[in-house]
Amino acid sequence: MFAKGSTQADVARELGVSRPTALEWHRKWSDGGKKALAAGRPGRPPLLDASDMARVVKALRRGPVANGFPTEMWTLSRVVEVIETVTGVRYHPGHVWYILRDMGWSRQRPARRAVERDDAAIDAWVKKRWPVVKKTPDVERPGSASRTRAGSASSPR
Numbered sequence: 674m675f676a677k678g679s680t681q682a683d684v685a686r687e688l689g690v691s692r693p694t695a696l697e698w699h700r701k702w703s704d705g706g707k708k709a710l711a712a713g714r715p716g717r718p719p720l721l722d723a724s725d726m727a728r729v730v731k732a733l734r735r736g737p738v739a740n741g742f743p744t745e746m747w748t749l750s751r752v753v754e755v756i757e758t759v760t761g762v763r764y765h766p767g768h769v770w771y772i773l774r775d776m777g778w779s780r781q782r783p784a785r786r787a788v789e790r791d792d793a794a795i796d797a798w799v800k801k802r803w804p805v806v807k808k809t810p811d812v813e814r815p816g817s818a819s820r821t822r823a824g825s826a827s828s829p830r
Contacts, residue, residue: 728759
């Protein structure tokens, strides 16, 4: 559009962007032509390059215990520590989730079950005892849709 003589204001209006954006585009176009306008990566450049990320992935795949943690469960804080140990770069735990997602990792929670759990005893209790314990409406009496107690009389005004 600039090559055809459009002004920055025309470009901003036509493309629905702010005038400062059109100004920036015009500056880039003036300095380097069409190539300079090629879409780059938005935002701040990443702190870790591909080789750093490869080292982080290798460390994470070894598992939490191999990285000095007492249990086999990853947390964002633990991943932060591993990244800092491997690369010297410290991320906020909230940002580490985005890094893990970009690596193709997903959030998983371990199933929490008691070691002493007896599934057969639970099934038997649900079949035999639960129907007795469970409160059900009394089938003999009809229920009431009123918000007041059944059988109460309204007081006259």
